[in-house]
Each structure stands twice: as structure tokens, then as C-alpha cells.
Amino acid sequence: MLRPWLGSGSVRSVCARLSRSTLPSRIAPFSSAPRRYLQADHVPLRKQLKQDAKALRSHKKQRKESEEASRQEWELTVGVEIHAQLDTEAKLFSRAPTSTSEIPNSNVALFDLAFPGSQPEFQIATLLPALRAAIALNCEIQPISRFDRKHYFYQDQPAGYQITQYYEPFARNGYVDLFDYDGIAPEDGERVRIDIKQLQLEQDTAKSQEYPPSTQLLDFNRVSHPLIEIITMPQIHSPATAAACVRKLQAIVQSCGAVTTGMELGGLRADVNVSIRRRGESPGQHQYDGISGLGQRTEIKNLSSFKAVEDAIIAEKNRQIAVLESGGVIEGETRGWTIGSTETRRLRGKEGSVDYRYMPDPDIPPLFIGEDLLSSLTENLPTAPDSVISVLVGSEYNLPVEDAKPLIELDNGLRFEYYHDVVDALRTLQVDQDDKTRASLPRVAGNWVLHELGGLFSKADRAWDADIVPAQSLARLLDQLQRKRITGPTAKVVLSSIFDGDRRPVPQILEEDNLLFRPLSREEYVALAESVIALNPQMAEQIRTKNQLGKLGWFVGQMMRNGEKGRVEAPRAEEILRELILGS
Known part of the structure; x- marks a missing residue:
């Protein structure tokens, strides 16, 4: 087998004269080189990709089996706390602007820095987006609410306390419904309702930036930015459902115009409380949020993505199971999570209400909310995302739920508005067509808005901008496609041309570039x-x-x-x- 590789007889005669005694002891004879070469670790790219894909599938399968096994023996309980920045021009207790993109420490009032003698000035306008969020989350609005001081010392909180609503928040007893299309765990069925304990107003902290080994810079532009904290009851029993809950809450508060941005841009952060107890054993001794019999909980702070929520809960669940199975005890503590990690890390011991020394803020009067204000906000509240999805998957639009959800969730609703403009324009252009053709138009438009045009934005790594391809232009292009005056590939070429800056009307592009379809006989x-x-x-x-x-x-x-x-x-x-x- 090796002779062809060795070459001619002259080469073989040279090899024959090289006896083992003439080679260093740690070098194998020349005759073994071809075998080593053939068995080298070089793997073709396609084979490597297949191996990687197979390994990933195997890992997911093992993880799923492990999750199923642990679910049968252990019960996971999760509660979620979400902090979302409200969409307001002024801060919660000062008239300083809320813009965080300005020069560091340029949008700061004296009260934001806890300057001696400065007093809080509650900005009434900050209440409006908070109320919209509470109404959208089916909460009971409290006619009277009050502010409290939560005491702790950290460099990002100059006053030594944070102003929040602990004892008497402005909203209580809400709920959010999660459906199978929201991505909940299969064991939760088609629908699960998560109760919301309360919504409270509170001020944000400064933004800190570390420069190792010992430098930390603080930007106080974010201090006192208005937040709502959404606290769910500990009723979630799956990491996937917890992530779905955070995703759904974000979609709701965005749809009603309550918040600035979502998790992807840092406008929303999530904390999760995780506890474990073995099924079939006597209930645990711990209680929180009115639910008793739970295991000792730990809190994972500042999760900044939906994937981080799910992965951190899985890691913490596995950690707690390992501790309990080895005879250890779970400690109440605050833990952190790093993206890409496989385990949570201890940050500090868990504080309780006693540690924070909550007390009513003596400088801020009670907040009174009238029924007339609530009625006005309720009447003008946008349609809820679930209701919009029901319409989109119904007979009028006939979209698959896989298209309906991203349409209303992407780009803070701008993609959905654009889609509606395209459908309206396309229906006008196709008014002479039969009912069957007209009924298919919303689905055709959805496919092109989401996948074809959305793909161009993704490939170019550009933010959504409806002016790049005007809705009327896309509608005219689809009208030509539906009438079979152009083919699908031609329509994609024209769309790409418009995306790249071609501002000629669609009919002119088709005529001048000789793109109109001429069928074969x-x-x-x-x-x-x-x-x-x-x-x-x-x-x-x-x-x-x-x-x-x-x-x-x-x-x-x-x-x-x-x-x-x-x-x-x-x-x-x-x-x-x-x-x-x-x-x-």
C-alpha cells in the first residue's frame, strides 16, 4: 500500500539504506511517515461542519433528556422581576432630560446627584406611560400610592437610597397570558397565566464603566431615569416559559408605548428568583410573595437577553440540585450570570426588606390617580398584541402565526405599520382581481416584508427604515408579480435595486431594463x-x-x-x- 507513495525504485533504494540505527531514537523510520500522514488530524471543512452539527444535535438531545429527568424528580419555581425604562422626556424627580446618548454627566440636575438641600420634584408626565403599561397588563390601579426609600450604599446611587414604591405601589394584581406560540415549555400546554403581584415606579441608577485594575467611571445621565418594576408571582416552572414570559412582557409594554427600548438596546433588564424542591417530599419551609412550601430561593441579577434568562435559570437549577443531592444547603444569595457561561456566580448575600430599611419618603407627597385619567388612557390604548395576532391569523389576513408574531414584535411596531401600508396599497391595485387572488394578498405581502425585504436589511446590517423601499413601491412590484408580468426572481432583483437606491418608478424600471415577462410559446x-x-x-x-x-x-x-x-x-x-x- 505504501509503495506508490514512495515513488520510484531509486527512492526506495535510498530508503533501504536508511537503517533504524542511523535514525534518532525518537524519530520513527521513514517508512512509517506515509501512515502518519494519512492519519493526520486534518479534516475537510465540509466534514468538520457535519461533525459540529452532529455534536450540537447530540448536546441538545442530552440537555433535553437531562432536563426531562430532572423535571420528573425536582420542581423548579421561578419568579421574574423586570425593570423597564419609561419613555419620558424628563426624569422621575427632576426636569433634567432622560437622553443617555449625550456627553456623560451632561443631563444631571442637583437632586440627581443628591446635592445637599435639593428636593425631589415629581414629574407628572412620567406617570402616563407607567399607567399605560399597568392597564395593558390587566392591573388594578390604586387610587393612592406612595414612595419609599430603599437604603443601600453603592457608588451608582449617590443619595445612599433609591426611591421606589414598596409598601403602596401604583398598580397591583395584574396578569399576563402566555400561549404555545409564545414559546412556553410543552409541558405547560397551550396556555398558562402568570399573575403579576405589582407594578411600581422607581428611579434608575448611574451607569458605571470599569477600567481594570482599579478605575471605575460613573455617568449620572441615567440617574433618576423613570423605571417601572414588574414583579410576577413565583408561578413559573420551566426555563423556557420564564424566557417566554419576559419576551411577552416586553412586547406588551412596547406595544402600548410605555418604554423606550427593549432588552437588545439595554432599556429593559430582568432579575429571576429561582428555587428547587424535590417532588413528593414534605413542603419546604420557605415562603415568598405569599406562596409557601418553596425551597430556598436565590436571585440572579441583571439578565440582558431572553437567552440569558433561560440559560441562567438552567444553570442555577442544576447548581441547586447538585448542592442538595450532595447533602448541602441552599443559601439565600444574589448571584450573577455572564453570557456564554455554564454556571452562575455568587455576588453577595441576599438582602431582605429589613436590610434595606424601607421607609416612606418624607419629601414626596402621596400620588392620587383619578378615574377620568384612567378612562381616557384605557380608551386610547393600542390593541393588545394577542388581539392583533388573532386578527392576523384570522380569515381577513390568513397569516401563519410564525409570520404574525415577528410582524408585530420587530422594530417597535414599525414593520407592522409598513406591512399594513403595503397590504392597503396592494388591495387597491388588485381591485379588479377575483376574490381568491385578493384573499392571498396579505400572505404574499407578509412573506415579502418579512423575508425578502427583511433579508436585505439583515444582509446590509441596517436598521429598519420604511423610506428605503416605500410601501407603495413594494406594492406595485407585488402587483406586477401577481399579474404574472414578471417572475419571482425578477421581482427580487428589482427589490434589491430599489433597496440600493434606484428611485425610478417600478413600471419604468421594468420597461427600461427589459424585465417584463414574455412567456414562451x-x-x-x-x-x-x-x-x-x-x-x-x-x-x-x-x-x-x-x-x-x-x-x-x-x-x-x-x-x-x-x-x-x-x-x-x-x-x-x-x-x-x-x-x-x-x-x-
């Missing part, structure tokens, strides 16, 4: 099909005698490749091929 189809069949008679015979109809697709591809670009229609090509090969 029957005679042209037959001649093209016969030429392809003549070049591959054996494959045609296999289709005819062995009924290998799958090979028709290959012939269709050859016809489209050999024919004039954009003029060969696949269904018509297959029809002619069947006629010539099968006689049908």
Missing part, C-alpha cells in the same frame, strides 16, 4: 424540452419505465438553465416534460 417549450431529453435519454427512460418522477425536477432545472433567463415557468416546463416523457 408551446412550440418553444417543446423544442427546449426535447433538446434536454435528447442529451439525457437514459434518465428520461428511468422516469418512463421506473416511475422515478423525482427526476422530472432535474429536467425542469435544465430547461430553466438553458432557456432565456426569466422566461421559463417551472410549472409549464414540468407539464410539457410529463407530456413528452410519460404521454400525460
